[in-house]
Amino acid sequence: MSTRRVWFITGASSGFGLSLTTYALEQGDIVIATVRKPETLKHLVQTWSEGQLLILKLDVSNLDDIKDAFRTAEIRFGRIDVVYNNAGVSVMGELESTPEEEARKMFEVNFWGAINVAREAIRFFRDVNNPQGGRLWSVTSGAGLLSIPAFGYYCASKFAHEGAISTLATEIDPKWNIKITLLEYGTFRTRATSSESMVDSLPHPAYADPSTPSSQTRAWVKGDTYIGDADKAVRMLYSKLLTDPNPPLRLPLGHDIIPRLLDQWKNNIQDLERRASWSDGLVTDGRSW
Template structure:
């Protein structure tokens, strides 16, 4: 299929665009002269937010990113319409509150489907296009939860740890091909994520604090100190960098939380050094680990 228009403008493919960080990014991109493939389950919500004079620069695509056929179709529609895709932002997310014992296999699989496998599918299927044009940029939106562990957020933190690992491996694989990959790790930003995209495990046991955790998450997000518009200003700047960082933390709380986590892990590792090195063969070459 011939593209409707081949554009000199950068074309961004963004998921999770009906609210929050995703919708803010779409608006920022259009205001800065970019073109956008806005992927969403609710196209009418996105359409209502776009000024009439900017509608020519946005293609709103209804897609189920948990199904590879739908992902492929959305990418093909974007390329057919604009002639190319330059930047991908895997922003769509799903949260669930529940301890491991409370969670069903179905619930944790849904979290992985949205937060991990959808991003995997989009990355996998955009790479051939990026290889063909010898350029491209992928942003995967993680969370500070991908750098530590939070009780009663077992599923969510697991998905974000997995996404982190995927992203860093992908960056190494694609760097020789001229394709850039960056992880984004925000802390609490004022968005409707908890209200719209956070669910509870159907089973709730008295031994755990899932209800209190939900109130905590609601306070962190709905009253968050982070400004989504400022975050997206940085994302747009990073996309223009010749040598971008591999990961960007967003929000003061992100620094506070991650430094605390790393300190705890470093202290634990140092404490257990004798145990750790005792497992080597006696004649194994010595390694300077300090």
């Protein structure tokens, strides 16, 4: 049996998706690269054969597209070893300024799209792969753990993604041999803040002062402050996470996000410990409703 892994990667046109697609191909693996516009990957077709690279048109907000892509993968390769659930978009804007239509469109991709890909991945690992098993790497963000001014709806979409996938991890039967990891990236140099990937809502007048947290976030986003290298991260994931027999459910990545998470978790623990006694006595007295 071939030792080459088969990857199913969403959002493969840029950023982490493209980095992982390229690196997995270089390692001799098979990649099913899914994108909304297949022509964006025409440069890869010139290098890699059809037996190693399959490019599929996939809009993750379209459930039929998702099912068709997994069906094609089954026909072509018969198995999938790793699903990199990566497609996503963002909206920058205060909760008061972001058009609801834009926020809902983002949820169709970041939440419903990601969850529907995850559901198909689990089904495939359990019902198609022989033997059963596979790895689901679901990309959320540090914004799925931290609250970021001017990105309220984006954070909400990633928090929801985190909640659903972490619950899914508790529902699957261990004997299916399916490993799930949520990848929570900090700031890396990708196309995430470009006009193709991010909607920039006009600031609400009440938040326009440069001293407000949302204004500071906007200035930071537009600055050259992205220190993470996606290619290096992908190589680390391939060498360490892929071979980890007991991978973590959550994996925050990036030197900018780790200190912020540690501070938040410490503060949360302190708050909980200070007020734990407030729950004392909050039990029923035995009377029925």
